[in-house]
Amino acid sequence: MIEPLNTFVRKTPNWLLYLIGAAYPAWLLYAGLSGGLGVDPVKAMEHALGKAGLQVLIAVLLITPLRRFSKFNFLSWRRALGVIAFFYILLHFLVWMVLDVQILSQVWADIVKRPYIIVGMISLLILLPLAITSNNISIRKLGPRWRKLHKATYLAVALGGVHYIMQTKGFEYEPYIYLAVVIGLIAIRKLPKKRAAQPVKRQVA
Numbered sequence: 001m002i003e004p005l006n007t008f009v010r011k012t013p014n015w016l017l018y019l020i021g022a023a024y025p026a027w028l029l030y031a032g033l034s035g036g037l038g039v040d041p042v043k044a045m046e047h048a049l050g051k052a053g054l055q056v057l058i059a060v061l062l063i064t065p066l067r068r069f070s071k072f073n074f075l076s077w078r079r080a081l082g083v084i085a086f087f088y089i090l091l092h093f094l095v096w097m098v099l100d101v102q103i104l105s106q107v108w109a110d111i112v113k114r115p116y117i118i119v120g121m122i123s124l125l126i127l128l129p130l131a132i133t134s135n136n137i138s139i140r141k142l143g144p145r146w147r148k149l150h151k152a153t154y155l156a157v158a159l160g161g162v163h164y165i166m167q168t169k170g171f172e173y174e175p176y177i178y179l180a181v182v183i184g185l186i187a188i189r190k191l192p193k194k195r196a197a198q199p200v201k202r203q204v205a
Helices: 002-011 014-033 041-069 075-101 104-113 117-131 137-142 144-150 153-164 173-189
Strands: none
Touching: 002 117, 002 137, 002 173, 014 041, 041 104, 041 153, 041 173, 075 104, 075 117, 104 117, 117 144, 117 153, 137 144
């Protein structure tokens, strides 16, 4: 069961993941235009894209613990999922700015008035260089620095969870679950790795 799944993951081309990832915003646009997103389709699309971006980022964080504590290996999907998550969050921002607020002067007023927008924008700005360098050329040029740069994903996801909580009106348990999962996944990565047992040396009498 596990090995056939890992083989399927390894053989899945990235372009297929990007195609599947692009299908969701396309469906949201269709649903919005056809009246399938309720009375406020812009807000519904905005929130759906933001939540989807956070969910995919959490999936990216989940890949390493899955590989470490089980035999499931989704490592070959990690970069593609990271790019898809950035794409969703960028669209979330653009829907808010272009379709929701619309007036550029009002965009700045909204940013000043609502601190959660600032938190979300910081998360997006952190993800920007990670998305740009998610390719083999950047990996070769940056070398060990590439891995260090992409550790900023942890901060971006955590800020995304905080942004989700801050923008919620009243108390809702769901955003707190998301943030708790993010914190848990980051904490798991800090657990010490098990060392291989050293052979016991026999003492000569």
